Amino acid sequence: MIRFDHVCVSYPDAAEPALRAVDFTVPEGELCLLVGPSGVGKSTLLGAVSGLVPHFTGGTLHGRVTVAGRDTRTHRPRELADVVGTVGQDPLAHFVTDTVEDELAYGMESLGLPSDVMRRRVEETLDLLGLAELRDRPIATLSGGQRQRVAIGSVLTVHPKVLVLDEPTSALDPAAAEEVLAVLQRLVHDLGTTVLLAEHRLERVVQYADQVVLLPGPGVPPVAGDPAGIMAVSPVFPPVVGLGRLAGWSPLPLSVRDARRAARPLRERLADRGPVPVVPPQKTAPVAEVSGLSVRRGRIEALHGVELTVRAGETVALMGRNGAGKSTLLGTLTGLHEPARGTVRVGGAVPHRTAPRELVRRVGLVPQEPRDLLYADTVAAECLAADQDAGAAPGACRALVTELLPGVPDQTHPRDLSEGQRLALALAVVLTARPPLLLLDEPTRGLDYAAKSRLVTRLRALAADGHAIVLATHDVELAAELAHRVVVLADGEVVADGRTAEVVVSSPAFAPQVAKVLQPGPWLTVPQVAAALADEARA
Template sequence: MIRFDQVSVTYDEAAGPALAQLDLTVPEGELVLLVGPSGVGKSTLLGTVSGLVPHFTGGTLRGRVTVAGRDTRTHRPRELADVVGTVGQDPLAHFVTDTVEDELAYGMESLGLAPDVMRRRVEETLDLLGLAELRERPIATLSGGQRQRVAIGSVLTPHPKVLVLDEPTSALDPAAAEEVLAVLQRLVHDLGTTVLMAEHRLERVVHYADQVILLPGPGQAPVIGAPADVMAVSPVRPPVVALGRLAGWDPLPLSVRDARRRASALRERLADTAPPALSAPAPAPAPAPVATGGDGTGRRTGLLARFARKPRPAAGETAEATGAAETAAVTRLTVRRDRVDALRDITLTLSPGETVALMGRNGAGKSTLLATLVGLLEPTSGTVSVGGRTPYGTDPRELIRQVGLVPQEPRDLLYADTVAAECAAADRDADAAPGSCRALVSELLPGVPDGTHPRDLSEGQRLALALAVVLTGRPPLLLLDEPTRGLDYAAKARLVGVLRKLAAQGHTIVLATHDVELAADLAHRVVILADGESVTDGPTAEAVVSSPAFAPQVAKILAPQRWLTVAQVEEAL
């Protein structure tokens, strides 16, 4: 179905090719998973299949890519639209219409399908992806995960022969991800659709794949084969595979079910050992906020001001005092958005040095809570206090000394033309020593040249740059919305290391995440939201082990013992 013949792609002014001498075949009617570290060219490879590379992105394509017999060099993306459906890392870039139902119909209308066919397929897709209740909703009002499902649905309705998906589950909660992957399985098995998918959250998808293509790195030939064979040599691997390699299981398990069948001996070895507890730190003073440099009108100030919904009253009229042991406090908070209570009666206290994971299905209110803590939304009722201030109503130039937000869309924080310029601006905004931001970028994202434009980075690389920009100011309260979206396992491990250092220094970290493995590895405490209400608030081990949806793979494999990560097991052994 898809054939690569000696394919190389080189972008203008790049130091080397993004892809080099690629020669492989993707068979018809299979789900093929593309894996590899961030920045090795996975998105570029996917773009060559849809024709976006080089017709839209620019650069030079050498060799030949054919899809269903069509050469993508001579067929532009619109001439491949009836054969290839594409969903990139950023669903917002795909939307053309304003509402969910219109977006699902748009692709079919462009292809000239009959109205009765369009209506039937829209209804089928709404049901398949759990979008029926959202059919009339404006896309602008949806959560990131809901938008992801709409983007996937919009390419399913034309019934393409090939689906090209870049990080399709990255913004989805575990249950929604399972639903989407089940739909893809059905398309592959029942309709013979070919699915080529790049994904970093391998724990969700590797056991669904028929084949895996590993791109190890620049200048290295791809490794193609059965999932278990490729995972045995892959530098990126899910926890179930890492645990299997640690325990010496052969063949390697790819699913929790397979691993549980082999884990009885391992459970016996661990029976007399207690898993280490990741307990919350004792209350301690929060670090002193860093003053803003210059006139204090940095990029984060601009972000707060641009997203603010209503005029802000004077800061002095709303300031509140909090105890020294609190970084932030939320009391009986309710936030109403578009006549819907996005949050209801939330009470939460955040202490210095504490890392809290906010979890819950898409649309549960996680991003709304972060937006309220950073002053982008006004409480309908209840109170919010951050560093002794009420966020909504405080001058953003003052507030950014207390709280920093990394949003789901990292481009909201990135305005300069190069990585070096972004870092220099971040140092000035935070009144930090020159080179502070660049050192963080190097720690999170080794090997990115100073002259690279942020738009030329992968989604995960852009996120790492945005994280570095916000971390340069070292605010006492750090809010991260889906911080591992687009990050491979190595990049995620580096992020965990940076965040642990900040927590040890007294910073409070709040993560809104669907990444259960991140929560298990990093969070002292987990708060689970459902329909705007807090349904769980407790230590990580207690909160996630008792939840089938939010338990990490190791916990499911070794249950009822409370092991959460491969690192814990390795240390015990």
């Protein structure tokens, strides 16, 4: 169905080709997973399937890409629209209408499908993706995860033969991600749809893949093969594979179920011990205090009766399904939303009544869409502006960019960065001011495991230095590794607030992979298990 024949993609002034010697085939009715570190060309490869590369992006494509027998060199994207459905990393860039139902119907209208067919497919897609309650909602009022589902649904209604998805679960809560992946499985197995997707959260998808294509690094030819074989050599891998590598299991497990079957000896070795507990800061001063908070957004009460105190040096993970109110709470802490009831104080100030220049010295927010913070034409200009706005020493922001995002040239335009790279740049811009309270909305969206590890290291250092950190995330692995506390929101209310180990282990939805594999033990992460085994070896 999809065939790459010796494909190379290069852009003017680039030191290396974006893709080199790409040569693989995806048969009809298979799910092919594209993996690799950030910035190695995954989005470029996906764009070559839909014809966006090179017809829209420019550059030069050598070799041949065919989809359902159509050569993408001679067929422009509009001539492939009935065969290939594409959802990029940024759902907002995908939308052309104002409401959910109109967006689901738009692609079919463009292809001139009969109205009765359109109506039936819209209803089917609303049910498939759990969007029925949102059908009349303006897209502008949806959460990031809800927008992601609408973007996927707008492609599904066309019934394409090939689905191309770039980070399809990155903004989804665990339950919504499972729903989307179940739909993809149904399309592959029941309808023979071919799916090619790139995803950094491999713990969610690798067990469903028929084939994995690994892009090891810039300009390095990809390697294609069966999932277990590729995961054995891949520089990026999910926690369950990391645990399998650590324990020496063969074949490597790709799912929690397979790992539990192999893990009995490991559970017995760890039965009489536990990880070093993560101790939250004690009796430090509150940096943010929320009491009885209710916030309305249009007709919707997005938050109701929220109580929350965040102390200096504390890292708090906000979790909950899409639309639970996590982003609204972060926005209220930065003065973007005025409370309907209750009080909010950040560093003694009331956010919505404090001038932005004063508030930025108390709190910094990295939003879900990092481009909202980026205005300059180059990375260097963004860093210079950040230094000036924060009153920091020259080069402070650039040093943070180098730490979080190695290898990005100064003259790169922010729009030419991948989603994960833009996020790292926006984070560096906010961190330059060293605000006492740092708010992060989906901070690992688009980040590979290495970039996530660098982010965790940086955030731990900030917390140790007394900064308070609140992150809204669907990444259960990040919460397990970094957070002192987890606060779970549901329908705008706090339904759980406690130490990370207590909250996530008791929840099937929010438990990390290692906790599921080694339960009833208290283990959350692979590094915790590695440290215990190292201590055992030294004893």
